[in-house]
């Protein structure tokens with residue numbers, strides 16, 4: 001059974017598109033990356049899965065239960081770090097975390113202290129005196145203190161300095177080793193690459209690719225660069241994208257039988273040719289564009 005199962009999920013805010021016909025599955029124990037540019041629909045998807053907003057059509061289940069019908073029950077085993085955290089400013093960090101913990105059965109004090117120490121969070125401080133990064137840490141501790149089985153992280157590292165980011169990633173890896181499934185939403189490719197096994201790319205409300213991060217890189221895309229007096233249009237072939245021509249160089253990405261491109265090159269007099277694997281960054285830019 002998949003931990004998350006999303007079927008043709010669509011959300012419109014009035015006439016404005018949130019997400020459109022989104023389907024995917026996340027298996028137990030995965031760290032699943034959800035990447036896309038601003039406004040692509042990442043937060044909308046998470047809010048639908050948490051049952052915080054209602055879908056226009058389609059359905060989603062977590063732990064095999066419908067996200068809307070079983071929302072309160074499912075949320076007991078979920079940790080959520082929203083992209084923006086808002087709190088009661090006057091409260092002390094400790095009081096806020098105790099209040100959050102009171103929603104879950106059991107005693108979470110020891111875990112609260114452990115996590116706060118790890119993240120360097122001062123429990124006696126008032127929320128209003130905290131920097132943006134420290135507020136983010138409150139969100140991290142809050143999302144983890146009840147030992148959830150599934151974690152939703154929405155742009156979790158914004159506001160954290162590099163050292164804290166590393167500690168945070170170590171923490172997430174530890175949680176994952178304990179069996180926690182992680183849904184990690186971000187527009188920063190590097191962090192998705194560091195942490196995730198599989199990734200879905202969302203663009204303008206639609207999923208355009210879901211793949212293992214290694215497979216994505218090994219995908220058949222080749223980066224081709226040809227130097228010489230040559231017309232770019234001569235490479236206007238099926239499978240060619242991102243075709244550019246400047247300073248006597250023709251560059252493009254190619255997905256297909258490499259012999260087709262090789263024959264086209266051989267028909268011309270060229271000064272140089274390079275064919276290489278694109279970086280993951282270039283692959284993502286290709287999908288974004």
Ligand SMILES: Nc1ncnc2c1ncn2[C@@H]1O[C@H](COP(=O)(O)OP(=O)(O)OP(=O)(O)O)[C@@H](O)[C@H]1O
Nearest residue numbers: 013016017018036037038039040041042043044045
């Ligand atoms: N409450 C709302 N009312 C109207 N439109 C909304 C609302 N929330 C989101 N949208 C729209 O839905 C689309 C998806 O937004 P969403 O916040 O899910 O994207 P995102 O991928 O999380 O982006 P970001 O990284 O900028 O947060 C956007 O076009 C956004 O303007």
